[in-house]
Amino acid sequence: MLTMNRIRNTVLAALVALAGVAGAGEAEAQAGTTTGAIGVRVLSTADQPLSGAQVVARNQETGFERGGLTNAEGRVTLRLLPPGIYTVRTQFIGYRVEEVTDLQVTIGQTAQLNVELVESAVAVAGIEVTGQVQTLNTRDASVRQTVSEAEISSLPALGRDFTDFIALSGLVSPIPEETTGGQFALGGQRPSQTNLQIDGADANNSFFGENRGGSRVPFTFSLESIREFEIITNGFDVEFGNYSGGVVNVVTRGGTNRFEGNVYANMRNDALTANTFAGSPVEEYRVNQFAGRVSGPIVRDRAFFLFSMDGQIRREPRATISQASFLEGEEPDEVGASEFDRFLRILENQYGIQDPAASYGNFQTTADQLSFFGRIDWTLNENHRLSARHNYAGFVNADLGGGFNSGRSGAERLESVSHSFVSELQSVLGERTSNVARFQFATERRPRDGNEIRPRLIVDNLGQTQQQVQFGGTNFAFQNRLEEDKLEFSNVLNHARGSHTFKVGGRGMLTSITNQFIAFGAGQYRFRNLDDLENFRPYQYTRDQRGDGQLPLARFDVLEWALFAQDEWQVTDRLTTTLGVRYDQQIFRNRPERVIDVERAFGVTTGIAPFNPNNISPRFNVAWDRLGDGSSVLRGGVGYYHGRIPYVLGGNVEQTEVPILSLLCDGDLDDNAPNAPPRPTNYQGWNTDGSDNPFTCNQGGDLRGIPTYTLWQEDFKYPSTLKYSVGYEQLLGRGTRASVDLVYTDSRNLYTVRNLNLRDAQFTLENEGGRQVYVPRELFTATGGGAGANNRRNTDFADIYVNYNDGLSRAFSATFELEHRFQDRSSLRGSYTYTNSYDNSSYSCCTANAGWTNPRVGTASPNEVGGVDGQAWGPSNFARNHTLILSGTTMLPFGVRTSVIWRWNTGAPWGPENSGDLNGDGVNFNDLPFIFAPEDLPLATSDPAVAQEQRERYAGYLADNPCVGDYVGQLIPRNTCRQPSFNRLDVRINREFNTVGGQRLGLEVDLFNVLNGLNSDWGRYVSVSAARRNLINPVRFNQETSQIEYTVPTGFGDTTTIGANLLLQFQAQIGLRYRF
C-alpha cells in the first residue's frame, strides 16, 4: 500500500529527474492572468529556423492584432492575447505566406504552433491555409483545468452561477446538500484557502474567506458575462498567490465586431419539481430567472462594448410550527394545538404582538437577485489595449433562517450589494517587453436584520409532545452588518532576453472592514409554561453584550501586498524551466487595544496585530515537450505558497477590545434575587430596534456578565503550503487528449483557536486511553452540564480565545483525464480523481468559538491538537477519495443538442461521536470516544437485562461498522468512516429555431438529478446524519470507579435520506433564449 511519504517522495524524485534534463536554448514567453499567448516557431522545409519572419495573430472576432518577428532560433511569442479564436499569419521574404486559422487561445496558457514555410520559388505564391491545430501548453507545469466558453454556455446549471461548473473538477469537494456558490474546498484544503479572481482582480469576500457576495447569493456575476475560467491547484507562476488550495481564475466577456445579443428567461416551480424524498409534494415554490446580453463594436476593430444583466425571483416554501402542526403527527396533540392557540393570544394581549399567527405556519421566503455587468475594450493603438468593466449585484433574502419553533419571527432579512470596477491596461513596450497594469475598486455591503430583535420569548413545553415554541429574537442578526471596501493595484512586466523571459511584478490591496456583529445580542427569555408567559415570570434571561453597552464593532484595514519575480528559461527546444520567487505580506494595520487584565492573569502579550515577515515563496517548475511538436508534455514543479487568513479572525479580536459579557439571569423571581431575570412586563412598549432589550438582571444597575476576549498569538504565522506536482499530457490523435497529474500538498500554520482559560488537566480516565479531564474529579459529570466555570483557569473571565496557527494538512491527489472533441462540435470529457487529505482541524471560518470547538480530541484538549499522527489528526472533512466526472455535449437528430454532467464521488468522512463532554473542556461532541470491547463498556444501568440488551446493541454496532469495530481498545482516530457515495446526472436539451435575419429562438430544458426524476428511490442523498453518529452517550461519572458510565443509543450508523432539499430533488427548468 502506498503511503503518503512514498507518494510524496515519488513525486519529488520524478520532479528532480525532470529538472535534470538540461541544455541551452532560446526564449519563449509567459501567458498572463487574463490573457493567453501564442508561441510560434518558424522553420524552413529544411528544418532551419528562419530569423526575421513576420508573424501576426488576428482575433477572428474582434480584429485585434498582435505581431512580431522571429529571433535567431526562429521563435516568436505573441503575448497579451485576449482569449479567443485567432488566425496566425506568417510571412518571410522568398517564402509562401502561411495562415493557420481557428487557433484557440485560452487564459493563462501558451498555444504552441510550429510553422513550416515553403520557398515561393518551388511553389505557387499565395496563402496556404492549414486550418485548425491543437497543441498543448508545453511551457508551464501548472495543474489547471479550464472550463471553456462552450461548456459554460451549453452545460446545465442549476441557478445560473458559474461557480457551479467548478464541480467539473474532481479536486473540488462538494457538499451535495449545500450550494458551492460561496465556498469550495480545492484539493482537500480549507475553503478559505481558495482564491477567486475575476479579470485578474481579487473577487473574494476577504472577511469570511469566500466569494464576494457569500454563499447565500445565487450569483454575483451574470453567467452571460463569464467567458471562461480555470481552476488552478498548482499554479507555479508567481503571479498567483494568496492560496493553498487553489485559484479560480475567471475572465469576463468582451464585445466583438459583430453586433449581437440575446435575451433569456427560465422557470422552475413546484409543478416541475419531484416530491420531497419523504414523499410530500412541493408547494409554493417558484424560481424565475431572466437575463440578457448585448455586445458589439463601438469602433470596428478598435473599441467594443458588452452589457449584460441577470436576475432572479425566487419564492421557496417554508413550514414552521402552527396549530395544525400539532395535529399532523402520528399521534395528534390536541392539547398542544389548544395551547398554541393560547400562546398566540398571550403574545397579542400581554406582549402587544400584532397578528402573531402570521409569524407561524406556512409561508414563502424571498431570494431575489439582480446583477448588471458592463465592459468596454479599447485598442488604443497597436501597443496598448485598455479594458474596463463594472459589475453590480444586489440580493435580498427575506425570512432567511429562524427555526421551526420560532417561525418567521425568528428569521431575518439579509441583503448583499456589491460593486466592482476593474480596469486593465495591456501594453507592449517594444519588441521584448510587455506590461499589464490593473486597478480595482470594489465594495460590498451585507446588512442582516432580524425580523423581530426584541428578546426571544421561549416557552419550554407545549402539549403532550412537549414542543418548545418561540417568538422573536435572533442569534446572529441583531443589527449585524458587514462592509468591505477594496482598492487594488497590480502590475506585471514581462521582458524577454535571449533564452530567458523575465517577469517582475507586484500587487497591493487595501481592504477596509466594518463589521458590527454580536451573537445572541437580542437576548432571550425562557418560561416554563404559558401561565408564566402570561404573568411575565421568566425563569431565565440570557444575553451577550459588549461591556460598554454598545454593539461590538470592528473597523480595521488590512493591507496585502506582494512582489514577485520569475525567469522562464527555454533551456532547449523542448525543455522549459521556470524559477520564481514571491513575497507576500498581509498586514492588519490597526493594532488592537491591550487587555491588561488578561496580561495580568495569563502572562500573554496583548494589543498586537499579526505580522509575519517570512512569507517567501520560491517556486520551480519544468515542462518538457517530449516530441518537440506540442503533442505531449511531461511537467512537474515544486512551490511554496502563503495563504490568506479570513479577516474575520481580526474582527473577532477587534470586537472584543471592549469585552463581550455573557449575561445569565436565572435567580428566582419570587425572591426578587439580584440575578433573577428582568421582567418583560413592558415588552410591547420596547423599541423594535432592540435598544430597550435588558442588559442587566432583575435589579438593573451596571452591565453584568463575565468577559470574553479574543487575542492574537504573539508570533502568529500565515498559512504556508508546499506543493509538488508531476503530470503528463498527450494528444492521442486528432481531437483527443489524455492527461495524468499527481499533486502533493503539505500545509502548515493553518489557523486554529486556543482557549487560554482552560485550566490544566485535573485527572485522567485510565479506562479511556488516558483521557485527560479538565474539571476536578469531584465535580465532573461527563454530560456537559457540570463543567460550568470549573474548567476555567481564572473564573474572573469566560473564554479567552487566541488566534493560533498549529493547523496542519497534507493531501495527495491523482487526476486522470480524457477529452475528445468531435468534428461536429460535440465533445466528451471524463476524469477520475483520487484524493486523500488529512488534517488536524478542518476549521475554515468564522467565529473564535467555532475554531476552538472544531478539532476532535482524544487524550488532551483542543488546545493541543497535535501534529501528524496526533490526537486530532485524521482524514480531512474535505476529503472525497474517489471522484468520477463525465461531461459532454452532442447533437441529436432534428437539431436537438444535449449536454450532460454526471458526477459520482465517495462520501465525506465522519466518525463516531457522543452527546456529552467526556473531558470537561466545556465542549460537547468534540471528544473522540474510546472504543470499548462490548464486555468492558461501563454502563449506567444496574439492570442486568437492560445491560445485556445494550451490550448486544453495541456489539452489533461494532460488527456492522468496521470503521469503528476495528479500533476496539483505543481512542478511535478521527473520521474513520465514510458517508455513502452520491451521484447525480444533470442534462440539458436544447433546440434552436431560425427566425428572421439569422436570428434564432432557442428552447432549453434543463433536468437536474435526472435519476431522481426517473425513479423516486434513485438519486437520493443518503447519509449518516449527526443524530446517528452517537455511538455511546455518557450518563454520569462514577466517582467510586472513576469511570464514565454510558448508555447505548439506538440507530448508530444508520443511513437516512435527507427529507427535502431543493438542490437535490429532481427539477426541470424550462428556458427560452432569443439570439439576435
Place this chain on the structure above:
Amino acid sequence: MMPFPNVERRGVSALPGRSWLRGAVPALALSLAMMACDADPAPPFVVEGTGSMDGFLFLDADRSGFFDPFAGDEPLAGVPFEVRDRGTSRVFGGGSGVTGSDGRFAVASLPPGTHDLWVDPAGLPEGALLCRNPLPVSVYLAESAEAMVAAEPVCLISIQEAKEAGTGAFVNVSGIVTSFPGQLRSQYTYIQDGSAGVRIFSAAIEGLGIEIGDRLTLTAEVGIFNNDLQFTSPGLEEIEPGVGAPTPQTTTTGAMAAAGPSPADPLQGRLVVVRAAQLQTNFTAGGNRNGLIDDGSGAMELRIEAALSPAGDPIRERFTVGNCYDVVGVVGNFNGTAQIFPRSFDDITEVACTGGS
C-alpha cells in the same frame, strides 16, 4: 483506511547528485529547508510565573463586610487555613498555615488562577461562622491577591433552609413582603424567597411603613404556634423598598390541604392563587371566619381574618355557597389544618365554576 505515516524531518541530503540539479537546486533547497521548520506540533499553552495571596481573617460582628473594630469586629488568630486547587482537596505547596495574631496570613508562589481558600471551621471561636467556605480567590501573575475573610455570627440562608433549621434556631434570611403588618394582623408580616415563604410574628415591624414588594433582610428565631411555623424576635438588618411584588404561585386546594400538617413545607407561608374554587360551606360567625373551598382537588379552609371582616361585617352575604372564586392568599395552618389567608377582599374574585368541583 490508508494509514498515515509519521513525519520525518526533511533536508536537502535526500536529493540526488549534484549533476542533476542545476537551476532547480536553489528553489528546491529553499523549499525543503522551509519544510523542515515547524514540523513539530505547537506546545500546549503554559502560564509561566506565580502570584501570591495576602489574607485577613476577622470576626465581622456587625456583618458589614468590612473590618471595623469600633463595631465589635476583631481579628481571628491561630485559625488553620489552606489554599487549594479549586474544586479539589489538593493543597498547593506552602499553601497551608494558621493565621497570625493579627488575623493575617500570606502565601507565596501560587500558580495564577482562581483557587479555593479554605478556613478550618473547627479553628473558629464559638459563634463565628464562615458563610462561604471555601472562598474563591483569583491570583494574578506577580501580584498579591487580597483575601478578606469575614466570619459572621450568622449566615444568610434561604427561608426554606431556615424553616428546616428547627425550633429555636437563630437564622438570617431575606425575602419579599407578600403581606404587610396589619393587613391580616398587626403582628403578622409574610415574606418569601424562591425557596419558601414564612410568617414573621412581631409587633415591632408595624409602623415602619413596610409595603408589599419590599425586601426585608433580618435575623430571627424559628418558632411554632399552633403548628404554624413562624419567625419571632426579628432583628431587621435592611429594608429595600419597592423591589417588586411576587406573583402568586398557582396551586390547588388539595395541594395546600396536603401541606397543612407540615409546618416546614415550602408551600406554607407562600403567596398562592387557586382557581375556580367552589365555596362549599358558609362562613362561621364571630372570630372563626372559616369556609371550606374546593377546586376539585380536595377541600381546605378559606380564612377571613378579622382585619378584613370586623365584627358586624356581613361576610355571609359577600359569598354564596356553591359559587366559585379565584382566591389569592398566603398559606398557613391552624393545628395542622391548612388555611389560605386572603389579604383583602380584592384577593377573592367570583368566577364561573368550571365543573371540576
